[in-house]
Amino acid sequence: MDNQDHLRILKNKIIGNLDAKDSLARDAPSILQCLSLEYTSSTRIEAANVLYSLSSGSQSTLAQLVKHNALTSLLTSLSQLDAQSSPRLKAALGRAVRTLVCSLADLIGPQRWGILPTVPAHLRQSAHVALDDFLQPPALDIWLPLLQDATLYPFLCATIANGIRTHTHRTALCEWLPPAERAKANKGKRGWEKRAASITSPAPSSAPFSPVPHAPSWVLHELLRGSTSQGATSPKVAASLEALAALCKDNPAACSFLKSDTGPNGEGGYMQSLLLLQRSSNPEVRIAINELLANIVKTTLGPSFLTSGGAHHHRPSGVLTTHPAFSICLTILHNLLTDVGSDIENEPMRTKACFIVSSLAVDDRDIAEAAVDCGAIPAALTAIEWTAKPRRATPNIPIDGDITMDIDTDPEEEESQVELELREAAFTLLATISLTNTEFTRQIVKRDAVPEKPIVSSLIAPPPSTNPDNQRPHLFPLISQSIAHPNLGVRFSALQLARAFSRALGTLRTTFVDSDVPRAVIDIITKDDPTSKRDDLKPTTESEESSEAEHRGVIVTALMVLCNLLNDYASFREKMLKEDLVKQLVRKTHSLDDEIRLNAMWALKSAAFNAKHDEVTLIMGALTWDHFEDLTNDPDWRVREQAITLLRNITVSAQEITFTVNGLGLERLNNILLAAMSRSDSETVENSIRALNNIITESTHDALGTNKPLLTLLKTHLSHSSVAVRHAAASCLCELLARYPFRHRELREIGIEQALRAVLGGRDRVGHGHPHTPTMVTGSGFGAALGNVGPFGAGVAGGAGSSTLSSGRFPGLGMVDTPGLMGRESDREVLDAVKLALALLEKGKE
Template identity: 30%
Template sequence: MTFTPISLSSLKTIKNTVIGNPSAKSQLAQDEELIQTLVQCLNDPPPSDSSGEDLRVEAAHVIASISYGSEAVLGTLLRCDAPRAFLYAISKLSPEDPAILRAAFARGLRALAIAIADTVGPSLWGLRDERSTIKNDAEAALDSIFQIESLDVFLPLLVDPSAPTRVFIAQLLGFAVRNAEHRSAVAAWLPPDDRLKEVKTKRGWEKTAANANAPNRQGGWVCRSLSALIHSRDAKLQEAALWGLATIAKENATVAAALTKPPTDREGPSLLAFILTLAKSRSTDTQLAACLCATSVLRATPSPQPLHALAPADDAAARTVMNVINRIVSASSEPLPARTKACFVLYNLVTDHAPLAFAAFERGCLGKVAAVLHGLTPPPAPSEWDADEPDSGAALREAALTAVAAIALFDNTIRRSVTDDLRLLPPIHAALSARHVGVRYAACQCVRALSRAVSVLRTNIVDSGLGMAVFQIFKREGKGDTDGEKREGEDSRVTAAALAAVCNIVNEFSPLRPIYLDLGLMPRLVQLLQGRDPTLRLSALWAVKNLLSKSSGETKRDVMQCLGWGRLTELLDDADGAVQEQAFHLVRNLAENEAGIEMLFRALGPSGLLAHLTSALGAVDDDVVQQATYALANLANGAPAAQAHLLAAPALLRALRGVLAERAPHIRRPAVSAVLELARTSTAGRRALGAAGVGGTLRQMCSAARVGGGGGARGTAMDDDKDVIEQARTALDWLEHGEAYR
């Protein structure tokens, strides 16, 4: 599809040919010379009967059109350095250049940036295919777009006289910023002149007192500029600015605070209050943008309330968002993409936040989403029940399942409503076999949330077949033969979600634990432990740890035989603190009875086991120290032979004293328990503890509790509860007067 020479009419023909035509875009990708010519035309149009400005505008429109939908075309655009060409073209704009040229360049950069961000991820509205051959190039290109030199070029267009230009740049921020680093760079950006003022202030050349004209006031320059656009009467500008603000306010307490404070220069409500009024506008897209913006502010605002409560203002704002989302989700007249976005806004609002999740349940959000799932899912059907489902339907199913998983994650009452009242197990079960990767992923997350309830796990998960269905997903790997047909292996993200569910299902109260073991659970976990995916490695270790909790001696032997003691030693030394934490928790679970303790000393050797414990007790990571201390406390409850090994290790006892003296109360609890058990052993044992300085540290803990203060920087003795202090006094009494108890 080469048109030579480039002319205005040929460019329009290309644009009209490729719009909405993926095959035409793929064909165009094969003509790299033409795409290179298009990119060059942005800054150096060839001679033509038409004006150079018209050619540059049309070339920008063509590139914007072909950026979407074809990885091959995007890859060619990246090789031709299209992002840099757009940035250079924008940097050379002058006030005399026509508005249509400025808008075309802003639109082209927006389209290209969003297409690159979609390739890099994470996706804004559900999972996308990660099998991109250009991901590395796309990551480098996206990083370059959000470097300060590039931000200096296109962010000033947020105050451009051209309204379409401002819309495109706000949309770029709303949809192309995907990670915390880029978000922080945008939120902190200042125009070069303002940056000079900041430097002078920091050097003491100006007073640092509160200044109404300080460059960083009201959340920073970008926040102020987007906030001004929200007050525009142009609906497109309002919507674009809301998407942009939603992005930069995410996980940014400074921006969130600026949006929740009443204006200082005039009377009126806070910007958040105004945003909530826009959530009731006539435009569904504006409603969604306002709800997401309010969500970002709510989730980024530190709350002085306890974890189980919401501040009154936050509660009112959350109710407004939930009411709007409920209307959109349940409205069959709304297009499917809008209802999909509404479900994801709800997910963003409640995810990992127990009070908001329960509030959403009480406001009927779960019921609305459940109705969507029942409407999308037919009665029991053949395995290819979703073969003809449009992508928009699958996206809505994924979004609804994702919202269900987030709402149900924390509360057993909600989980029971999911299984018994709303009867969502059949739609979830069907979704586990869906074609679309995002649907399977979201269904696995639902199983993970539901399996956190013991009663649900022991009954519904087992009886419905969900437990076995998610296990089959977990076991699926690579390319293999399934039912006589070659099928591609499972997406690693789906595997990770299924594994998270398996971690819950293998706990000691689960009827499926022995069944999973018989069906090859451990070999698959070991395979994942040997892999390169850090998420899968950690979750696999977590599952092994759960398997060993409250398990029989036979199960412990079988599990460790498959895992390998050498591999456990490697995990105890792993550079990743999270892996070390789970490895020591595994040791803790092994040491929960005398048979397991004997197995540990025999397999690892006293010197090897105690050396690892000694090192872990002095680790920087408190989570590692806590699990190592619990493991030591379990060992201290073992037979006299095990206790003798501990007491014969002065370095270990000194490390134990360090935990008592320096660590937080939740870590001191198992440490005091270990000391008490060891103090009861023998006179020689008490001498060993005394020589390590344990008695003096216990005395300080008890004394500080009596006088109402003291302790170190890591936590005061007053933070310990009465049971720990009483246990510390008992241990101290044994150390000082142990012979009197004989």
């Protein structure tokens, strides 16, 4: 048997068989050898086909391909192609390169859509090296010119579309020029002039598609010609547009280049021709052009635009609607949401449309609102219904004439991969828009609960019926089932949607109560936790953490949901705390993963807000004071902030303050506060001052209220760059001066009066009072950002219950005058607190 027949047998053997692929990948060198020129064209084709199949294998298979430099071997084979090479050989090599590059990109991240599986660090690093080598200039000189080959063109476009995911890689492709053009551009130039004009040159921010002068990009030229030339087939146009979309993502200069370049008819720009493609009758072309335009719009309306008139977390009202790109944005949303809500059986197209709208609306309240106005909510619910309704009806098998037998089938067996991907995408779309505005959450719940007569039979809005089950919400049971689904993407997206819903107070206190979502979330936290089998609570090793059955992104998102479910206003909070949940959260605080550790601490902090004394005892008994002290010195400043905020939340009443002082001891407590008030992050400093304000009582005053290092830090923070820190420091000084009016010696010795007057510019000598109450904080429930696992942002712990200054009487001072603002401080509340502190100092002298 010759090599060709042997390779064909191997190819047929491994199709759809991951175990067979793993076994064959160990013999990758012999397969790669068959790509060399010494073998016949037919043998090389079969070898490439085997590599194509292996490239879609498991992580262990890919590890073997990376280990044996499969991508380099394929690149060498591409370099050996010539005019006599057969189209079948070109197609086989192009297919193998496309699949392997895309698989490597999935190992490295970030994800193109959805969530990527967990990848060992060593495999991710080796894949990163292999992909970087593929995008170095010597390698680009080999495969990019092959875009001019009609056979290889669609495969290389797909390689760009799915394999280019970082700004560095986009820049490498956009700046590449053929060797001849590079030499021509540098001819006659001095050494310091040989740097060619770059496609990544800064683009003017005044117009949405402003041109970048003198920014040649050979790759963009080729892709634009492929997408707009007359006579181009629909598959070629779609492939070109997908590659352009990948290169224009988060790349302002590349987006501007599309406007600046001359169109195919020699007038205007390519953008006009691209916009016309939205009318194409081919669904693949329509999706591809809308993805490209969405990336251009998102980049155009991105950070450079937001900060052009100053730093804004959200755009000023009316700016988006008057922006030139907004009309294009509305057209994109309308086109995509029409596809999402359609009842045609084209799940891949609807899935991609959902993800494109999500990427356009993520962290952008204005675009999310526009999406809702364009019908995003009913469209997404229709897509979810499509994946959940039993389209494959239970067959009725005729038996003996008119008698039929119902055959009950397992619903999980009926779910296809494309249906699960559509459900994941639709969940993600609803979560994305809900996270921008809780009002959208209420609209979703209302639409889900009210029966309507839809165009097609609807799970979300079933037709009226006498059956009471038809009057119940259907979305939340599906979310609960999906959280426990074996499909990773479905689990993750369902948790993201639950997280969005849990941020709406009305939903949290009503619909969540009647659902199984809290139980499903707890099961995620407690499922297959390797530390639960340990007798100690020592940190787990990297190998132990990687053995967790659950994906870290799913765990982190479940913890984010718990941050909201454990808030004091959640009706099932007490029941959850009694179900051994606290112990599981404490175990997560020992994780080596920063995001897991952070969100576990965030959940514990939320649980401690407004907690009863027995709940505080339960939380701190499981956490232990020693581990709490370790967390206040955690390497991640966000974890330290949550630990200090937890201290603030558990030092509210006199009973809890005594409990904390007895547990930590005054010396350790003093050290913790000193370290926290010396941190560089303002959130930790503010919460440490608030905690100090709570803790200083008659019994702790001598140890803490007269501690000169603490008081000196307090004085220093009167001039902190953060208004919140300055307000906390001034308020704390007011409390010290008011509670102990004749014990001001230490404060005077450190120069507190001079510091206070410096805040006012040395002029005012009066203050403004407010009644004191201990302060606490609970998290907003946003949790932490997930980096390469998802598109959703983080929130900073809010100051629920924070003391504020208002006009009125302060015991012993009567009404306090509040003259106009004079001096360096501009914040009114800080000024009021400083004036009150000076008044209290004056009174202490009497």
